[in-house]
Amino acid sequence: MAKEKIKKPRRPRAQTPRGFRDYFGPEVTARAEMLSRVTQVYHSYGFDPLESSAVETVEALGKFLPDVDRPNEGVFAWQDDDEGWLALRYDLTAPLARVFAQHRRDLPNPYRRYAVGPVWRNEKPGPGRFRQFYQCDADTVGSASVAADAEICGMLGEALEAAGIARQDYLIRVNNRKVLNGVMEVAGVLDPADPEKDASRRGIVMRAIDKLDRFGPEGVRLLLGAGRKDESGDFTEGAGLGEEQAAVILGFMDARAEDGAATCSRLRDLVSGSAVGLEGVRELETIAEHLSARGAGAVIDPSVVRGLGYYTGPVFEAELTFEILDEKGRKRQFGSVAGGGRYDDLVTRFTGEKVPATGVSVGVDRLLAALSAKGRMGTVASGPVVVTVMDKDRMADYQAMAAELRAGGIRAEVFMGGGNMGKQLKYADARACPVAVIEGADEKARGMVQIKDLALGARLAADIETREDWKAQPAQMEIARGDLVTQVRAMIARAGG
Structure with missing residues (x-):
């Protein structure tokens, strides 16, 4: 006896109705x-x-x-x-x-x-x-x-x-x-x-x-x-x-x-x-x-x-x-x-x-x-500061950083997508994030944190030709953990955000 063919349920079409649109x-x-x-x-x-x-x-x-x-x-x-x-x-x-x-x-x-x-x-x-x-x-x-x-x-x-x-x-x-x-x-x-x-x-x-x-x-x-x-x-x-x-x-x-x-x-x-x-x-x-x-x-x-x-x-x-x-x-x-x-x-x-x-x-x-x-929309709004996740078991530390930044009047989020640093920085670029915060085990032990000026880095990248040029560029800097809010705010201000 032939097996009865089971019809798969029809998936809904992912599209807006005609005459309507989505706003991002x-x-x-x-x-x-x-x-x-x-x-x-x-x-x-x-x-x-x-x-x-x-x-x-x-x-x-x-x-x-x-x-x-x-x-x-x-x-x-x-x-x-x-x-x-x-x-x-x-x-x-x-x-x-x-x-x-x-x-x-x-x-x-x-x-x-x-x-x-x-x-x-x-x-x-x-x-x-x-x-x-x-x-x-x-x-x-x-x-x-x-x-x-x-x-x-x-x-x-x-x-x-x-x-x-x-x-x-x-x-x-x-x-x-x-x-x-x-x-x-x-x-x-x-x-x-x-x-x-x-x-x-x-x-x-x-x-x-x-x-x-x-x-x-x-x-x-x-x-x-x-x-x-x-x-x-x-x-x-x-x-x-x-x-x-x-x-x-x-x-x-x-x-x-x-x-x-x-x-x-x-x-x-x-x-x-x-x-x-x-x-x-x-x-x-x-x-x-x-x-x-x-x-x-x-x-x-x-x-x-x-x-x-x-x-x-x-x-x-x-x-x-x-x-x-x-x-x-x-x-x-x-x-x-x-x-x-x-x-x-x-x-x-x-x-x-x-x-x-x-x-x-x-x-x-x-x-x-x-x-x-007429070109009168003003500057494109920047995204939030992204706190990257180097160690998944330290999520509470990263959430604490984001909370401090928000308490200081800075829009901030912790990356929740999973993946390596490259993926996280790519996400930050897609969000037009002004600054990325990076803290691995080494920085944690020394009471330090890395902050990366993403906008400045993108502008400088076109002019960087050697490894020495890359090391000399100021788009990334190490700061004391206690200065996180002050230094991130200053970095955003330098970028005009």
Whole structure:
């Protein structure tokens, strides 16, 4: 009788899901340092930190994402036995609206908060476009003043400069959804008496305008009309506007003039028949005055609409103006790293009361990429001092050394991998360790210890030609055991660590 063939269990594939990525030590450290500088600016303006749940009810999040063709309207959602549908948050603003509505009796009004954390979107991933990414937000809830919008814009500029972006390398572009609504009213796709009518078409129009940088005017024209087919053959349905209607929208997008006053004049002509449109133009003029008074680099730009559907007034984006090379080696402008605006109806969904709000969100990964492209990430963080293991039965002694170094404010670890000295020093090099500590039986008997400057040794190695040169180089030295902390600290300081 033939033996039955036993199937081996299938091993799971060791790979990240499509649209997600892993972050390693230097990236996490760089992010933390950059966020510390940004949030310090927020803190200086009187904003308080807030941490809210990564999971919200789908009802609380609302239907505001622009990618409405995806399942669950762009969110990662699942059904819970007790609470209905839950989802991972798609940004940090919708959860803030829920938090303020829930705790408004205990919070100051206006409430000024900043928040940092990952968000998730169930959207089609692509080069540089991930389904999980980090945001850093600052919002003022409870102020209807346009001065609050202008303050957010000015603070955003300071935050970018604190992160390492020079003033000449960024521009804050400002528009107003009220102006866009006025244009849509003139174009015949918004009826003030019935705001819900044609809501889907208006969403397509806004998304089309938001893609001007990617598709150009002709691509936007196609999206305003019947639709657009991309290079892969995928077809995106358009808004179905007629030529005259599309011409009004395209005229709005092309209204930017040589200065803010001239742009507002053009916009006033475009929306002359719309009360809400004229109100939006007046708000733009006020914001421009505030930002000009503080010397902020800002322009009025009608092409800024922001993709999310909850904005109700001023909207703005921070655009980096320097050039980088894309994946095909072509020069292109880096583009947007932050955006936000006014969302006066978001809290109202919960309370039924009018609660104005405005805020900004920084794309953390985008800003880190920009700093890296400009060479402004600072020096690469060094690894820990490594205490090598010469005698396995003396592990307690080596742990005591590492503990002394840590007590002295020096990052340190004992090598735990096993192996000879070559393997241990190779590990230390891979960790970018500044110093290795070596103590064998001979050093132990004499009350001494060897410390090796790994960074200096690597620099000198290229110039060493003879055995005498190697003996003379100062990358390794013997010191008294009692001077371990002092001498290691001095060696790190000499290396600039």
